[in-house]
Amino acid sequence: GITYKDGSHTDAVLSLAWNMEYRNVLASGSADKSVKIWDIVAEKCEQTMHPHTDKVQAVAWNFNQAPVLLSGSFDRSVVMMDMRATTHPGIRWPVPADVESLAWDPHTDHSFVVSLEDGTVRGFDIRAAASAVDSDSKPMFTLHAHDKAVCTITYNPAAPNLLATGSTDKMVKLWDMTNNRPTCIASTNPKVGAVFSACFSKDSPFLLGIGGSKGILHVWDTLDNSEVGRRFGLGMHRAGWSWVRGRDGKGCRDWRERRHSSTGTRGECGESAWGPGQATVRPGDSVVRGGALVHMGC
Template sequence: MSSFKKLDIKVYPKTGPEITPDYVYWKKLRDPVLVKEFGPIDYIDFSPIEPYHFAVTCSVRVQVYNPITKLVVKNLSRFRENAHGATFRSDGKLICAGGDEGAIKLFDVSTKSMLRLFKGHEGPVYRTFCAHNRPQITSFSDDKTVRIWDIPTEKNLITFAEHTDYIRAGALNPNLPDLVLSGSYDGTVKLYDTRMEKLILSVNHGHPVESVLFLPAGGVFLSAGGTCIKIWDTISKGKLIGTISQHHKTITSMQLASNNNRLLSAGLDRHVKIYDISTYKVVHTMDYPNAILSLGVSKTDDTVVAGLVDGLVCVSRMEDKDKIDKKEKKKVSQKYKSFTHNEKVDVIIEDENVEKISRYDYYLKKFQYSKALDEVLRPYFVNKTPEITVEVIMELLRRKALERVFKDRDNKFLIQILKFFNKNITDYRFTRVLIIAFNVFLDVYQDRINTMPMEVLTYFNFLNQKLKEEVDLGEKLGELAGCMSMLLVAGDTTSSNENGYELKNLVASADAQKDLIVQIS
């Protein structure tokens, strides 16, 4: 007598994102911890020194958080009106911030005391930056001016008034501190040289500019506004190098990460896109629960913080390397069980020649067909591996046992099997098999349908509606196939036939379902 042969389950390719090194790297970010603030998060900036605290500008305060504990360690609240754009100095010891009062305030992080107050702007100041290696602050205001301030004397050294609308974005060149970049709601980005005290370059972004950023070398800068990011070359007098358009709502923030090899952009569409700087192609996407106004990334990429329009601060941390190592060790310890007897270690190795069979195979082997079907209708199989359920149904059809399995079942089973049909009958992988199985089911219960409880009939109605929608879709695809054939008939015959054949394949499952509607109705 031949031995029992297990079911050969067809493995379908899993759909999902392509597994790349970037995908693996950024997936190490754990689920964000949500911290509620008092209003929309205006700006987020990370300290350039360890332990990489980050400053959150929101409402009438600037709060400095510890990225590990997610707790506030410093609270700067010397503002009567809304604060804007708080940033750390390059040594992490000072923070400068603007606000609706029109003044720039400089704070000592350790003592929380206000060291300097710079007055002169006639409108709210939205962005402020401490210059690299020099005692100066650059501010960008709604009064349409960019100003350079001297920290020791609190004097306004230079004023640029080239824009015609609010200035909400600014950046300093990391390698050439004399170059200042500003972005305005007039749709332009302007580059100034503080040595000559004049405008040296102006480009038109085409939309109100929300964020500007210098790339590490300093010869290229980015502008974000509307749904696109534009790349400009300063050496060739503002030549447009390229355009990135991956968001479908306004982009609000840009940051560099991974040692300046990756660009992150956040927008009102709730997405953070990560690009490879060398190709400007998207390598990963992160989703958030609401529109993103600000974004911050720590120097080592171990913390990513997003500020949302509803006042939530989302703090995501990378998995600790120690924890990853522990997980790997745990996997190894689970693979091999060891026991110590008299200071000797016996390692139990499973016999590879012993072939284990699953419970549903065991029931099929014993000809207990009803139990086999009940087993694969459990939630685990239905939700995680429906192909196994379909394979068992195919085997029961092959053995001509499906009709016997369907007979005289209780309402609980009827609801289970109808739920499975509802969920999977329109899946192109299972359509043909489930149509045959459902025909068998109708043959068994056609005399009892009118006497079935309402909860069972509800699932019949759901299935009827779903199949009607599929047939309507099939008819529309058939019309599309005809239109495509007419459009391609003047072209290459082979190409036309191939395209028409592919479209006909799309409607095949819908055509096969038409016969069911009459029976279900």
């Protein structure tokens, strides 16, 4: 049988997040209502927290403040915790529906978005939160993004204000978030079923990896959309991101030939992520399915 490490979760693992600065540190959220911090190198649970009263559906580390972690739960709250202040219970934001996903804005250190089961997305500025445990700060915006649950939400790592959302309505949408006034600029049905996960590539930031209930991984070259190119593509070219579709001319041509291919999996794709140093879906990319972390490839 399987031997579990001391401190392991006692129910399904619903979310994982690598720390961007301390690469040996992994956060996990579970249906057992706990959040755990793991040292992957030492293979041990370093810390267990209980900030919620229901399943923990999402965890996310701040890009610029490495010890700061968000967690979101079916108890309809988001909690921000600082690993340097372990005795503080964290700051809590109430939301009107079950939390599906969380994302920090990588271009600031003070704002995040949360997507909910009711199809909405809300944005918060942590500077507006009180130091008390329960924050009464209002969201910067509330967006009705989809008609069904918004299971995944992700910022573009290179283009400020470009956000992607995916839903059980089978659609993926791109949003221009300039001035906290979201505008839908593109949408697609990637044919993966209910969309459970989407993630921009860090190496080729306009490639969006998508996973869903059909057990298929799909990659969308978002610069194929003229509005995305008009709003974000030219600026990124001027900023030195002319290689976003490939690291050389041949890479761009090769990608265009295979960009609509998909990878089959044996079950539903719960969460997808680009592997480090990769611009295509291939061995090393990660998918969370059935509470287990597995590796996929084309």
